[in-house]
Amino acid sequence: MxxxxxxxxxxxxxxxxxxxxxxxxxxxxxxxxxxxxxxxxxxxxxxxxxxxxxxxxxxxxxxxxxxxxxxxxxxxxxxxxxxxxxxxxxxxxxxxxxxxxxxxxxxxxxxxxxxxxxxxKLQMAFMRRFDAGFCAAKEAILQGRIGEVVMVRSNTRGPSIPKPWMYDISKSNGPLAEVNSHDIDSVRWFCESEFYSVHAIAGNYRCPDAKSEFPDFYDNVVMIGEMANGRQGMIDGAQGVRYGYDARTEILGTHGCIFLGRRNENEMVLATSDMNQQIEFVNSWKYLFQDAYLAEDRSFVECILEDSDPQVTGFDGKMVVAAVDAGNRSIRERRIVLL
Ligand SMILES: NC(=O)c1ccc[n+]([C@@H]2O[C@H](COP(=O)([O-])OP(=O)(O)OC[C@H]3O[C@@H](n4cnc5c(N)ncnc54)[C@H](O)[C@@H]3O)[C@@H](O)[C@H]2O)c1
The missing domain is CATH 3.40.50.720 (NAD(P)-binding Rossmann-like Domain)
Structure with a gap:
């Protein structure tokens, strides 16, 4: 040192x-x-x-x-x-x-x-676990503020057009891996359980140039899952959506619901005399989760200096990869896949 x-x-x-x-x-x-x-x-x-x-x-x-x-x-x-x-x-x-x-x-x-x-120490970089809103949601769940968690719904949609290396799903693992890993981890974290079964459907709606050479490529995916403890997960992912970077999570409980995720970089809503309201969409994860990355990096240094366990571990990383793999298999084989 x-x-x-x-x-x-x-x-x-x-x-x-x-x-x-x-x-x-x-x-x-x-x-x-x-x-x-x-x-x-x-x-x-x-x-x-x-x-x-x-x-x-x-x-x-x-x-x-x-x-x-x-x-x-x-x-x-x-x-x-x-x-x-x-x-x-x-x-x-x-x-x-x-x-x-x-x-x-x-x-x-x-x-x-x-x-x-x-x-x-190996810490996995799921920065949403360090986001102030996500941490407050976890705390509210632990305090029983929404009763028992029933369902976690999480989406990540990004404006960027997929890079050509993404087209071969067998080599890239596709958007479920590159885009939705965060959502999969959030569902696990808030449900306090692992995926027991998943059913995913996907399609290519925005990348016509990939269609003939890579018929399996998808830029839009929906995955539902049953967790081992009976709770429910629901994820959607999309690339090339053009309207902005859109990451939102909802945690539905027996007695309430938590809504997470801002769409705008600034909290401003502009209302004008033509009866319109305008909210500016944030265009990248870089800005939306800026503070979360910093908290994640601080936590990594602290766990080394204090010789404590990382807050997000290799086990978390592995269980997300297992869910991605099951989701891609479900898309390919058009069936529910048990993990
Ligand atoms: N946590 C998040 O929100 C988040 C956001 C974006 C990307 N990612 C992940 O981060 C990783 C990188 O993605 P990116 O978007 O920054 O990619 P990128 O293409 O912008 O950067 C990757 C860099 O790695 C370099 N590189 C390639 N092979 C290397 C090697 N063997 N040794 C050292 N450097 C090498 C490339 O030259 C490039 O500069 C991916 O796993 C991606 O999924 C995470």
Whole structure:
């Protein structure tokens, strides 16, 4: 540890990675950024410059060999999460891993084993668990404010058009993994249970260019699930919706309901003389969950320094991947899938 501060390296200097790295560089007490790795040299170099001139590499293993680095943030495309976590664990570095945890349950299990074997912390980056509204909802549930939880409904719809690497569902796991992992985790968290069965339907409504080569690709999905404790989950996911970033969750209880999720970056509603009302939609998760990312990054540092368990674990990551896998199987085989 450098002068009482944890030195954290960023692996994958893209959209998600830079959110964490900026937090560690400036807003998380007891943390500093010790390096950046990205195979695209320009991305690594410009990130390092922005983060205060730390070292940068195109090969992440060089950072793992650096004794001054205590922990890494893995924010590469999902297919590399397992390989990098295994290498980081072996090098004794703690890991904050972006969602989804990995490509399949077997990879998640390998990661869990490595965490145990090498005694490192692995925190999964489900930042909604650190969002003030989501935390208040959890507290209200625990206080019995809505009676018993009956159903959790959660949607994530984004404005961006899927990147071509998403088109092959067998390689990307599709929107259920990349978009709805957060919703799946929220349903588990608020229901306090795992998915027992899922039924999902999906289709491609907005990406005509993918249709002929990738007939299985979907940009809209609906999944319902029965939880092991009998509670109900309902998720919808969509890409390319154009109207904004729309993440909302409802928790219906026996005696009440909790509504979560703002659509607007500013709370302002503009009412005009033509009898119209206007609310500006937020256009990215980056803004909607800005504070949640920071709280998540602070929590990661605290759990290492205090030697406590991460608030969101590899087990959480694995159970989400299992639900994604079951959902994709349900879409493919047009049936209810039991987990
Ligand atoms: N928590 C969230 O809300 C959230 C939001 C967006 C993305 N994500 C997740 O974060 C991960 C990254 O997504 P993104 O949107 O930031 O992608 P991105 O394409 O913007 O960035 C990924 C970066 O990783 C780099 N990279 C690729 N292979 C690498 C390797 N082997 N070693 C080091 N770097 C490598 C790429 O060059 C790129 O710069 C994905 O798993 C995604 O699901 C999470």
């Amino acid at each position: 450098k002068q009482g501060k944890l030195s954290i390296a960023l692996i994958g200097a893209g959209r998600a990675g830079m959110i964490h790295a900026r937090n560690f560089a400036g807003s998380v007490p007891n943390a500093t950024v010790g390096g950046v790795a990205d195979p695209v040299e320009e991305a690594a170099a410009s990130a390092a410059a922005e983060l205060g001139g730390c070292r940068y590499e195109t090969d992440y293993t060089k950072l793992l060999a650096d004794d001054s680095i205590d922990a890494v943030v893995i924010a590469t495309p999902t297919k590399y999460h397992c390989e990098i976590t295994l290498a980081a664990a072996k090098a004794g570095k703690h890991v904050l891993c972006e969602k989804p945890m990995a490509m399949n349950v077997e990879e998640c299990e390998q990661m869990e084993r490595a965490v145990k074997e090498y005694g490192i």
